[in-house]
Structure formats: structure tokens, C-alpha cells
Amino acid sequence: MKNKKTRMIYLAIVIIPTLLSILFFYQVLQDRAEEQRNTHLEWVANIHKNQMDQFISEIKVSLSILAVSAEDQLTDLNKVQNTLKKTAGKDPRYGGIYILDFEGNVQTGTNDLLKQYNLRNKPYIKDVLLTKDIVISNEAETLTNNQPVIAIATPVMKEDEVSAILMAHMRLDYMRNIIGLLTPDQHIVFENAKQIPIFTVDGGKEKSSSENSVKYPLSQLPWNIVISDGRMFEKNVMPLTLLFAAIVMVTLHIAFVLLKYVMLKQQTKVEKMQQESQKLELIGTLAAGTAHEIRNPLTGIKGLVQLLNEKYNDPEDEYYYSIINKEIARINQIVSEFLILGKPTAQRIQVIDIRDILSDVSPLISSEANLYSMEFNMVLPDEETLIKINVDQLKQVILNLTKNAFEAMSEGGHLSLVVDKGPAHCQLTISDTGIGIEQDQLELIFKPFYTSKENGTGLGLVVCKRIIDSFDGIIEVDSEEGNGTNIYITLPLHQK
DSSP states (O other): OHHHHHHHHHIIIIIHHHHHHHHHHHHHHHHHHHHHHHHHHHHHHHHHHHHHHHHHHHHHHHHHHHHHHHHTTTTOHHHHHHHHHHHHHHOTTEEEEEEEETTSBEEEESSSTTTTOBOTTSHHHHHHHHHOSOEEOSSOEEOTTSOEEEEEEEEEEETTEEEEEEEEEEEHHHHHHHHHHHOTTSEEEEEOTTOOEEEEESTTOOOOTTOEEEEEEOSSSSOEEEEEEOSTTSTTHHHHHHHHHHHHHHHHHHHHHHHHHHHHHHHHHHHHHHHHHHHHHHHHHHHHHHHHHHHHHHHHHHHHHHHHHHHOOOHHHHHHHHHHHHHHHHHHHHHHHHHHHSSOOOOOOEEEEHHHHHHHHHHHHHHHHHHTTOEEEEEOOSSOOEEEEOHHHHHHHHHHHHHHHHHHOTTOOEEEEEEEEOSSEEEEEEEEOSOOOOHHHHTTTTSTTOOSSTTOOSOHHHHHHHHHHHTTOEEEEEEOTTSOEEEEEEEEBOOO
């Protein structure tokens, strides 16, 4: 049963909190890594977006200027070809620049890759004729020299009519190299509005399903730039999680050990109290069964001693008779204390004014004080103070405690009894100016059979506490070695 309880506590204190903490910490690290990754990808996407927008804008401006120049040179194709070659030679982004007639036939260009081609069926050529504006192809093309390109076309206008078409091929390998130099670790895809890839940067590496991506639209084109990345920000997640797990495990095991220590200490305390209770119950059981068996012979012995005392009254014999009588009285007292320590029996409880009880015992205490030349005073409240108790037992407590006080003031002193009445309780304070009690002994004075007296039984204060507890009261001791002792008895008031 204990092992099962220990396992349940271990599960609740160590295992479950550890698992929950690790999962929470791992999730926090994952979220943080994802946030950092997304921030990084957005930054990369923004760089390439601006780069591509600037690239397209510069091509558009260049072709627009070239179209205006070619407008007046269409009658001399050689001259137009020279102009195109000069333009293409200065800009490595061009894979070729061509002049097409209105029907889409290639007239001349910077190379012969499209010689005698008709491009009228190309979507971007149709869009140029329809919109009379610059149009960029939505699909990549591969020329006969295996060079991937994107076509961009602009109309050559004459009197608000399209007289020819200026078309250029932008080199995707050049664009890919430039982008790859800026961010070599990212997987970058440029896609059209239909999400069809136009070209990819990073050597054709496939994006894994575990990677996150960020998509940004371009300003100059109906394209999107898609930036994706692997687990570059997750490489420290597992080591940090394992370190955190180790710290949590150590911490929770320490907490578990401390809890076990507290539980064992509490269990030891409970077992100790149970043992003391069992002791008292055993004493009560023995006392109940043997009290009469002890007292009957004692009565006979006491009677015989009295007869012997009357018959042999030698002074030396008187001394022995007195010792015998004193020891018989002591045995009777021990038997009475045993009976009180035993199982509770029906008591004769009555409601009485505590002042009446103290008035009854005051002469006994005063005579004892006069015998030992000690001062005694008593302070009682002016108003009625009713309590519900067994009168004889409370008297026994008061006389027992005052007797202890007198024994602690062997060289004279002062004893006082003070009663304070509160709203629901009254407190009886018994104070003496005796030798006091050491601090380490204060915790032991209510334990059975503990005594600091040479001839004590160790049951007096235990009996007092048992009696006060039976009245739903509290008895407390405050003492300092060499400065006397204060005993506080708190009893509930009887509510009329």
C-alpha cells in the first residue's frame, strides 16, 4: 500500500509535471524558432522582391527607349541590328533582342536563334498587339542553345498603331546567379499568377514538406516570389529541450525527496502520538483492572500500620510508620492518575463560576505558601465567569500545578493566580518566580513518564492536560530558565 502511494506521488510530483513542462518548453522553442524563421524568410523575400522589381523596371525602361529609337530605323534593318547588338552587348541580362513585324515574323536580332521564326501565336505577342503596352511572358522558354529565358515584348508605335514589336529574352541563369549570390542557403521560386513555377534558385533543390515558406507578390509583374527554408532555426531546439528536461527532472526529484522527508516526518509524528495514545490506553486498561486489586491490599496494610503504630509507639518506629504511610499515599496517588489517564469515563459535568472553584482551593494554596514562607495573591474578575467542567478534576489540576510551582521555588518566591474573562473564553494564568524550565524540556513536559523530579512519576502534567482537553480547553506553558514559569489554561465560557 505504501509503495503504491509512493508511486502515485512520484507520478504526480515528478513524471507528469516533467512531461508537461518538456512539452510546453519544446512548443515554446518551436514557436520561437518558427517566428525567427518567418522573420528571416520575410527579410529574404523582401530583398529579392526589390531586386526583381528593380530588374524588371530597368528592362522596361531600356526596351521603351530602344523602341523609340527603332521607330525611325525600321526601314534600315542593318542599322536596327547594330543598335540592338550595342544594347545587348552592354547588358548581360539580355539573351537576345529582336525586331518582329506586325505579323510576328522575326526581322532581325542580335543572334540567329530565332531566325525565320513566327511568334504571332505566343501569348505575350498577342497581348502586346491587344494592349499596345509592354508584356512579360508568364512562362520560361529554353532556346536552342539550352539557355532558359523569359520573353518581354514592347510595341514599336507609329501614329498610334503597332508598326513592329521589339522583343527581348531575359537570361534566367543570370538572374538565378545574382539571387543565389545574395542568399545561397534559401530555396527560392518565382511563380506566375497560376502558381506555375517560372524559375527556381538553388540548383533545382526540391522543397521538403517540413519546410515553411513565405510568399510575396512582385510589384512590376503578376508574379510571386516564394522563399522557403529548412530547419536552420530548429537545430538548437532538441539540445535545449534535453537540457531543460534534465534541470526539471533534478528539481522535481529534489522536491519529491523533500516531500517524502516531510511526509515521513509527519508520519513519524503521527506514529509517535499513536504510540503515546496506546501507552495511555494500556495504562488505563491496566489501571481499570488492577485499581481495586491494589487499593484493597493497601487499605489493609494502612490499617495494620495504624494498629502497629498504636501498639509500638517508639520514636524510631514512628519514623518508619510515617514513611510507610507516605509511600502508601503515593501509591494511591499514582493509581488515581492511572485511572484518569485511562479511557474516558462518564464525568459529572456541571456549570459553575470559576471564581467559586478558586475560592475553594485558595485556603489550601495560601496555607502551603505560608508553610514555605512564599507570597501568594489571586486576581479574579468582578463579573460572573461560568464554565462547564468537572469541579473536582479542575481543582486537582490547579492544586497539581501550584504544587509544582512551590517545588520550583525552594528558596522562596511569589505565586499568582489571575483570571481574565474574554468574549467566549476565560484564561487562568498561574505564574511563579521559580527556577523555570529549560527550552529543550518544554517540548517533553506533557509526555508520559517524563519528569525532572527525583521522585516524580512523570504523569502529573499529562493528567492535567488530559483533564483540560476533556473540557475543550487548552493548556500552554511559557518558561525561561531562571526567570520563572507561566501556565495558561484557556477554557470556553458557558453560554446561557
